[in-house]
Structure formats: structure tokens, C-alpha cells
Amino acid sequence: MALKIIYALLTVVAGIGASIALYWVLNKVVELLPGPTERRLKPYAYILPAYVAIIFFLIYPGILTVIDSFKDSTSQSWVGFANFSKLLSSHDFQQTLLNTLLWIIIVPVLTVVLGLAVATLADKLSPRGENLTKTIIFAPMAISFVGAGTVWKYVYAYSSSGDQIGLLNAIATKLGHSPVAWLSLSSFHVNSLLLMVMLLWAQVGYGMVLLSSAVKGVPEETLEAAAIDGATNSQTFFRVVVPQIMGTIVTVFVTVLITVMKLFDIVFVMTNGSFNTNVVGTEFFNQLFTYFDYGTASAIVVLLMLAVVPVMWYQVRHFKREEAI
Amino acid sequence: MATAQAPAVATPTTRTARVKKPRDRGQASMLVRVFLAVLCLLWMIPLVGTFITSFRSEQDANSTGWWTVFTHPNLSLSNYHDVIVQADLGQAFINSFAIVLPATFIPILIAAFAAYAFTFMEFWGREALFVIVVSLLVVPNYVSFVPILKIYADVHLAGQFPAAWLAHIGFGMSLAIYILRNYMATLPRTVIESAQIDGATHFQTFYRLILPMSVPALASFAIFQFLWTWNDLLVALMFIQPGDNAPITVATYQLIGQQGQNWNLVTAGGIVSLVVPILVFLALQRYFVRGLTAGAVKG
Numbered sequence: 032m033a034l035k036i037i038y039a040l041l042t043v044v045a046g047i048g049a050s051i052a053l054y055w056v057l058n059k060v061v062e063l064l065p066g067p068t069e070r071r072l073k074p075y076a077y078i079l080p081a082y083v084a085i086i087f088f089l090i091y092p093g094i095l096t097v098i099d100s101f102k103d104s105t106s107q108s109w110v111g112f113a114n115f116s117k118l119l120s121s122h123d124f125q126q127t128l129l130n131t132l133l134w135i136i137i138v139p140v141l142t143v144v145l146g147l148a149v150a151t152l153a154d155k156l157s158p159r160g161e162n163l164t165k166t167i168i169f170a171p172m173a174i175s176f177v178g179a180g181t182v183w184k185y186v187y188a189y190s191s192s193g194d195q196i197g198l199l200n201a202i203a204t205k206l207g208h209s210p211v212a213w214l215s216l217s218s219f220h221v222n223s224l225l226l227m228v229m230l231l232w233a234q235v236g237y238g239m240v241l242l243s244s245a246v247k248g249v250p251e252e253t254l255e256a257a258a259i260d261g262a263t264n265s266q267t268f269f270r271v272v273v274p275q276i277m278g279t280i281v282t283v284f285v286t287v288l289i290t291v292m293k294l295f296d297i298v299f300v301m302t303n304g305s306f307n308t309n310v311v312g313t314e315f316f317n318q319l320f321t322y323f324d325y326g327t328a329s330a331i332v333v334l335l336m337l338a339v340v341p342v343m344w345y346q347v348r349h350f351k352r353e354e355a356i
Numbered sequence: 357m358a359t360a361q362a363p364a365v366a367t368p369t370t371r372t373a374r375v376k377k378p379r380d381r382g383q384a385s386m387l388v389r390v391f392l393a394v395l396c397l398l399w400m401i402p403l404v405g406t407f408i409t410s411f412r413s414e415q416d417a418n419s420t421g422w423w424t425v426f427t428h429p430n431l432s433l434s435n436y437h438d439v440i441v442q443a444d445l446g447q448a449f450i451n452s453f454a455i456v457l458p459a460t461f462i463p464i465l466i467a468a469f470a471a472y473a474f475t476f477m478e479f480w481g482r483e484a485l486f487v488i489v490v491s492l493l494v495v496p497n498y499v500s501f502v503p504i505l506k507i508y509a510d511v512h513l514a515g516q517f518p519a520a521w522l523a524h525i526g527f528g529m530s531l532a533i534y535i536l537r538n539y540m541a542t543l544p545r546t547v548i549e550s551a552q553i554d555g556a557t558h559f560q561t562f563y564r565l566i567l568p569m570s571v572p573a574l575a576s577f578a579i580f581q582f583l584w585t586w587n588d589l590l591v592a593l594m595f596i597q598p599g600d601n602a603p604i605t606v607a608t609y610q611l612i613g614q615q616g617q618n619w620n621l622v623t624a625g626g627i628v629s630l631v632v633p634i635l636v637f638l639a640l641q642r643y644f645v646r647g648l649t650a651g652a653v654k655g
Contacts, residue, residue, distance in 0.1 A: 034451055036450055038454065039450050039451070039454035039517075040454075042454060042458075042517050042518075043453075043454055043457050043458050046458035046462065046517075046518065046521055048467055050462045050466065054465070054469060056633060073473075073477075073480070073558060074477040074479035077469045077472060077473035077477070077558075078469070078470040078473045078474070078485065079531060080466045080469070080470075081467060081469070081470035081529055082470075084463075084486075084522075084529045085526065085529050085530065086491070088500050088522070088523065088526020089492050089495055089499065089500060089526060089527075089530075090492075090503065092497040092499055092500035092502070092503035093495065093500070095502070096499050096500075096502055099502060148385055149392070149395070151389050152391065152392055153392060155388055156389070160389075164392050164396055166638075166641065167396045167399055168395075168396065169637075170403075170637065170638075171403075172583075173587075173630075173633040173634050173636070173637035174403075174587070174630055174633060174634070175586070175587030175589065175629060175630075175633070176587065177587075177589050177604050177605045177608050177626070178626045178629050179402075181406060181608065181625070181626030182402045182403055182406040182626065183402055183407070183623075185405045185406055185409060185422065185623075186401075186402055186405070195421055196420065196421050196422070197421070198401070198402075198405060198421065198423075203633065232399070232402070235459060237370070239631065289493075293496040295589075296589050299589075300589075300609065302602070312498070316590075319502065325502055328502060331498075332496070332498045332502075335496055335498065336495065339495065342494050343491045343494045343495075346490065346491065346493065347487055347490060349600055351487075
């Protein structure tokens with residue numbers, strides 16, 4: 032055991048030391064060049080490692096994946112659009128897409144609404160009460176989705192007979208109903224909704240923190256002016272506060288949207304996509320590691336990237352607008 | 357007689373921050389307080405349930421709900437002992453640290469240099485290159501897995517720690533550069549300019565001035581990255597795979613797969629994997645919050 036710790040420590044030190052050395056070397060090399068060239072090349076030397084990382088891990092593989100999506104399962108021969116047509120015409124995958132869409136629509140909206148609600152209400156508490164509330168709501172963000180899966184199994188667990196070990200079923204049986212296999216309940220997508228609750232549990236804290244800062248940043252004068260004009264609380268909120276924090280609302284919405292699109296852990300750990308809870312992320316994983324079908328897996332990624340492009344375009348536009356202020 | 361000019365209405369631009377009037381704080385209505393209290397209680401229940409179950413025996417955990425522990429306590433540490441021995445969680449714990457520490461430190465180093473360049477240096481293509489970084493923020497990690505896995509297999513890197521390090525560096529780079537650059541843009545230019553007049557090179561300015569001044573942003577990204585890599589399951593599953601080098605997320609996941617009925621063991625494993633992130637989060641929340649809000653809220 033001690034040997035393992037030493038080994039781990041050595042690898043860590045070596046890794047960190049290597050990257051520091053890299054910069055030192057880069058810097059020396061650039062300094063060796065004559066003055067004007069050095070000045071012009073230096074910025075590129077500074078961004079070079081970062082760009083190498085991005086190119087190697089995002090851009091280059093992205094291109095390879097797109098190419099692989101037109102090849103067969105072992106990436107040996109070209110199959111044109113076969114992977115795509117097979118996916119898009121498969122009923123299962125259509126259901127998967129629908130599920131993913133449900134997640135994308137419901138979770139970001141609820142994150143913003145709940146986050147804003149908690150941020151606004153907690154703002155009215157004393158500073159200590161507010162801090163405590165925020166810490167509790169935010170804490171689940173620190174938990175891995177695997178840990179969260181463990182935690183929530185005890186809420187949704189189902190036993191066909193005897194005492195219930197899951198909280199929801201315990202309440203249900205106390206009220207006189209028979210126990211429900213919650214995570215298998217695919218009618219009206221109840222099981223997917225229950226999984227979404229898990230993601231909300233983790234993400235609302237994030238939205239709350241950002242929106243709380245925004246809410247606190249609203250100038251007092253605008254609120255006073257509204258009060259003088261005789262606005263009620265809700266009118267003040269919706270007509271004065273919300274428009275002024277719209278930038279943050281959009282930021283929270285977009286970030287959560289991106290997280291939901293990539294979602295894999297929760298569904299994978301809780302149901303592995305069965306009972307019609309499958310989303311694009313889990314499907315990709317299964318295609319790759321259960322069916323070893325590189326072609327289809329790559330096609331799934333390409334479809335996801337296509338879906339992400341509008342978000343990317345919006346993100347860049349939003350960013351440019353913010354920069355112009 | 358000088359005509360007294362009507363004094364201009366004092367524009368309250370001098371206090372753009374929200375002034376906390378006494379009537380604002382601690383004046384929430386009972387309804388609001390009750391609502392928030394109930395919400396917080398509900399929020400904590402899943403975690404409390406797991407925590408309690410981790411101290412119960414297998415029979416208890418599988419036959420009765422955890423809330424019965426208040427009337428029939430029967431607690432022990434045997435789950436923790438079993439899970440650490442059986443699932444080798446001790447090793448997984450060490451592996452997690454071995455993966456997470458470089459994966460947190462190295463991206464910060466690289467991104468800090470890049471952010472410095474984007475903020476303080478003039479060069480051709482600066483804006484375009486930065487826009488590329490920003491747009492890559494939304495690209496899902498999945499695009500990389502298949503090709504990178506093949507490359508790793510070719511160089512026999514799969515299953516080793518550097519495999520995960522490199523992946524986390526690549527995936528976290530966009531966000532790191534974005535956060536750090538946004539923060540550096542708020543630093544006072546005058547300080548940098550006077551340093552350059554005094555003959556400091558870019559490297560010296562970066563190392564002696566900017567880096568120390570950027571500690572809040574560096575710290576908050578470090579925490580963010582630490583939590584993200586500690587809690588990561590997918591990258592670890594892909595590039596490290598179950599085995600000797602598996603971190604704690606993978607080991608806990610394996611517990612769920614194999615154990616079927618033995619949820620008491622799984623809960624102990626889950627709690628062990630929660631300890632470090634929660635501690636890190638509680639100790640450093642302030643930086644975390646500051647980091648999240650930097651660049652997200654204008655003004």
C-alpha cells in the first residue's frame with residue numbers, strides 16, 4: 032500500500048514538473064530569437080500548449096469522429112449515410128431522442144425558475160439564514176453523479192412485498208397504495224421525470240448562486256422607483272428585476288442546457304437507459320462499449336454536435352455582445 | 357444677488373451597489389421562512405438517508421426503511437470496513453488523488469499563460485483564436501473518446517494515469533481560459549504598464565504580477581476542476597478502466613453493478629466517495645462562488 036502511495040506521488044510530481052519545464056523551455060527558445068521576431072512570436076508561444084491541448088483533444092478527434100460516422104462498425108470500410116439512416120429510422124433511437132429532448136426542455140427551465148425563486152426568497156433572510164440555505168441547496172453540486180445515484184436509490188427503491196426501503200414507496204404504502212416500481216414506470220415518462228429530479232437536485236444550487244448575485248446587483252433605485260409608482264411585489268419582480276438580470280438568466284440556461292445535452296452519468300448509473308429512460312449520452316456509451324460499433328457511436332456524436340451548433344452560435348453571439356459593452 | 361441655481365437632483369450613481377437597508381434583512385414573512393426551511397429539509401433527506409444506511413447491517417438495510425433507525429437503532433461500522441477491504445476503496449482513494457491533482461494543476465498553468473496572452477498581448481488573430489476557444493465550450497466530450505481511445509491503445513497509454521490527465525487537460529482547457537481571461541481583463545492595466553516601463557519582460561510580468569493578482573480566479577477554477585475531475589465517471593471509465601488504477605467513482609460504480617442486493621455496502625462506498633468533495637466545497641465555498649460569478653454577471 033505504501034508503495035502504491037509513493038508511486039502515485041511520484042507520477043503526480045513528474046507530471047506537474049514536466050509541464051512547468053515545458054513552459055520554461057518554450058520561454059527560453061523564444062528568448063533566443065532576435066528582438067522583433069521574439070516580440071511577435073511570444074504570444075503564440077504562450078497560447079501554444081493550450082491550443083495543442085484543444086486541437087488534440089477536441090478539434091482533431093472531432094474531425095476523426097465525423098469521418099468515422101461514415102464508416103462501418105470497425106471503421107474499416109465506408110458505408111456512406113447507412114449509420115445515420117439506421118439510427119434515425121430506429122424506433123428505439125427515436126425514443127431516445129425524444130427523451131433527450133424532454134430533458135433539454137424541462138431541466139434548464141426548472142433550474143432557472145427554482146434557482147431564481149430560492150435566490151430571491153433567501154435574499155430576504157438574515158445573512159446567516161441566507162448563507163445556511165444557500166450552502167444546503169448548493170451542496171449536492173459537490174457530489175458525483177455516482178454518489179447521487181447511490182443516494183437516490185433509497186428514495187426510489189421498490190420491494191414487491193414486505194417493508195419498503197425506498198422513501199417514496201414508504202410514503203405511498205402508508206397512504207394505502209401498493210408499492211410502485213418508480214424507475215420502471217415509463218408511462219407519461221414518470222421515471223425520466225424522477226431522474227430529472229436528481230439532476231435538478233444537483234444543478235439548482237448552481238443557478239441559485241449566479242442568480243443570487245444578479246438579483247443583489249439590481250440597483251436599489253429601480254426598485255424604489257417602482258415602489259413610488261405603486262407597483263406590487265410581483266409587478267416589481269417581473270417588470271423591474273427580471274429584465275435587468277436577463278443576461279444571467281440566459282447564462283444559467285445555456286450552461287445547464289449544455290450539461291443536459293451531454294448527460295450520461297445519472298441515467299447510466301440508475302437505469303442504464305432501460306424502461307424508456309435512454310438518452311443520447313447513454314446510447315453512445317452502449318454503442319461503443321457494449322456493441323463495439325464505432326460507426327454508429329460516431330454517428331450519434333455527430334448528431335449531437337449538429338444539435339449543439341445553434342447553441343454554439345448563440346453562445347458566441349452572446350459573448351460578442353457582452354464584450355461590446 | 358446671485359441666483360441660486362436649483363441644486364441638481366443628486367443622482368444616486370455613487371451607490372450603484374445595493375445598499376442594505378435595515379428593513380431588508382431578516383424581514384422575510386413566515387410563509388417564506390417555512391417554505392425555505394421545508395425545502396432545505398427535503399433537500400437534505402436523500403443524503404441523510406444514505407448516511408444512516410451506511411451504518412446499518414445488510415439485513416436491516418434490505419428489509420426496513422432507514423427511518424426506522426430512530427426507533428430501532430442497530431448501527432455499526434462493519435459496512436465501511438467491508439467495503440474498504442473488499443472493493444479496495446483505499447487504493448481507489450489514492451488513485452483518485454493521483455488522477456485529480458495533476459488534472460487540476462496542469463490545466464491551470466497552461467490556461468494561465470494562454471489567458472495572459474489573450475488579455476495583455478497584441479497579436480494577429482487574437483480575437484478569432486479566442487472566439488474559437490469560447491465556441492468549443494459547448495462541444496461535448498464524446499467527440500474525442502473514440503479517436504483518443506484508439507491513439508491511446510496504439511501508444512499503450514490506456515489504463516495509465518497520464519491517459520486521464522491529458523484528457524482532463526484537453527476537456528477543461530476552454531473553460532479555464534475563458535474564466536481566467538475574463539478575470540484578468542478586470543485587473544488594472546496601469547500596474548502592468550508601469551512594470552513594462554520599468555523593463556519587465558512578459559514572463560516576469562506574468563509570473564510576479566498577474567499570477568499573484570489572479571489568485572481568486574485561479575483558486576475558483578482549481579476548485580471547480582478538482583470537483584469535476586474527482587467526481588468524473590465517464591473519462592475514468594473510458595481511459596483508466598476498472599482495475600488497479602481505477603479512481604473512486606469507478607470503484608463505487610462497480611459496487612452498484614455487482615452487489616445487487618447489498619445496498620448497505622454501496623452506501624458506505626458512496627459516503628466515502630462523497631467525503632472529499634464535500635469537505636473541499638465547504639472549506640472553499642467563498643472562492644467557488646466568486647469564480648462562478650466572475651464573468652457571468654456583468655458589472
